[in-house]
Amino acid sequence: MKKVFLSLKELMKLHQFDFSDRPELELIRDLFVIQSHLGLRIGDLFSVTKANIIGDAIEYSPIKTGNRVVRVPLTGTAKEIIEKYSRPDAQLLVPKISLSIYNKGIKKVLKEAGINRVVAIMNPTTGHEEHYPIYEVASSHMARRTFVGLACRPISSSVTRV
16 A cells, blocks of 8 residues: 655645645644655654755754754745745744644645545554545655655656646
8 A cells, every 4th residue: 555645736736825824833834844845744844944854955964763853945935935934033934833723734735725636544453444535544754655666756847837
C-alpha cells in the first residue's frame, strides 16, 4: 500500500485557500505548507532559526538523527512563509505550537480547503484495507511524505513548479 501524501495540485489548493479571517487555521496551513516544501520533521521546523538560513537554503542537524548537517534549498513559497512570520525579536523561523493542536488543525484545514480525496489505509489491527477522506488520516508526518512524493515525481514542462 502506498504512503499517503498530497499531490502538487492539492498542496497548491491548500496554500491558496483563504483562512485570513481565522489566523489560527492560517498558521496551521502555513506550517503544513512550509513543512511540505522543506521536508523537515515538525520538531526540526520548530527549532530552526534565522541562523540556519545559509544563502538560499536551510542547514540544520536533525534532532532525531543528529551528527550530520542537512541542507535543504528554500523554495519561493518557503521564503514567503518565513518572511510572513519573521519578527525582529524572534529567532525561530515560524511560531511554535503544540503537536496535538497542529495535527488536529491539519485535519481541519484540509477538510475546509476541500481536500477530501479518498485514500486506502491498512488497518494495523485487522490487516484489512480501509478507505477514508485524506483529511481524516492527515498529520504532520504527511507533510514530510508530501515533500518526498513531490520531489520524486516525474518532471513535466507542463507542471507548475512549487
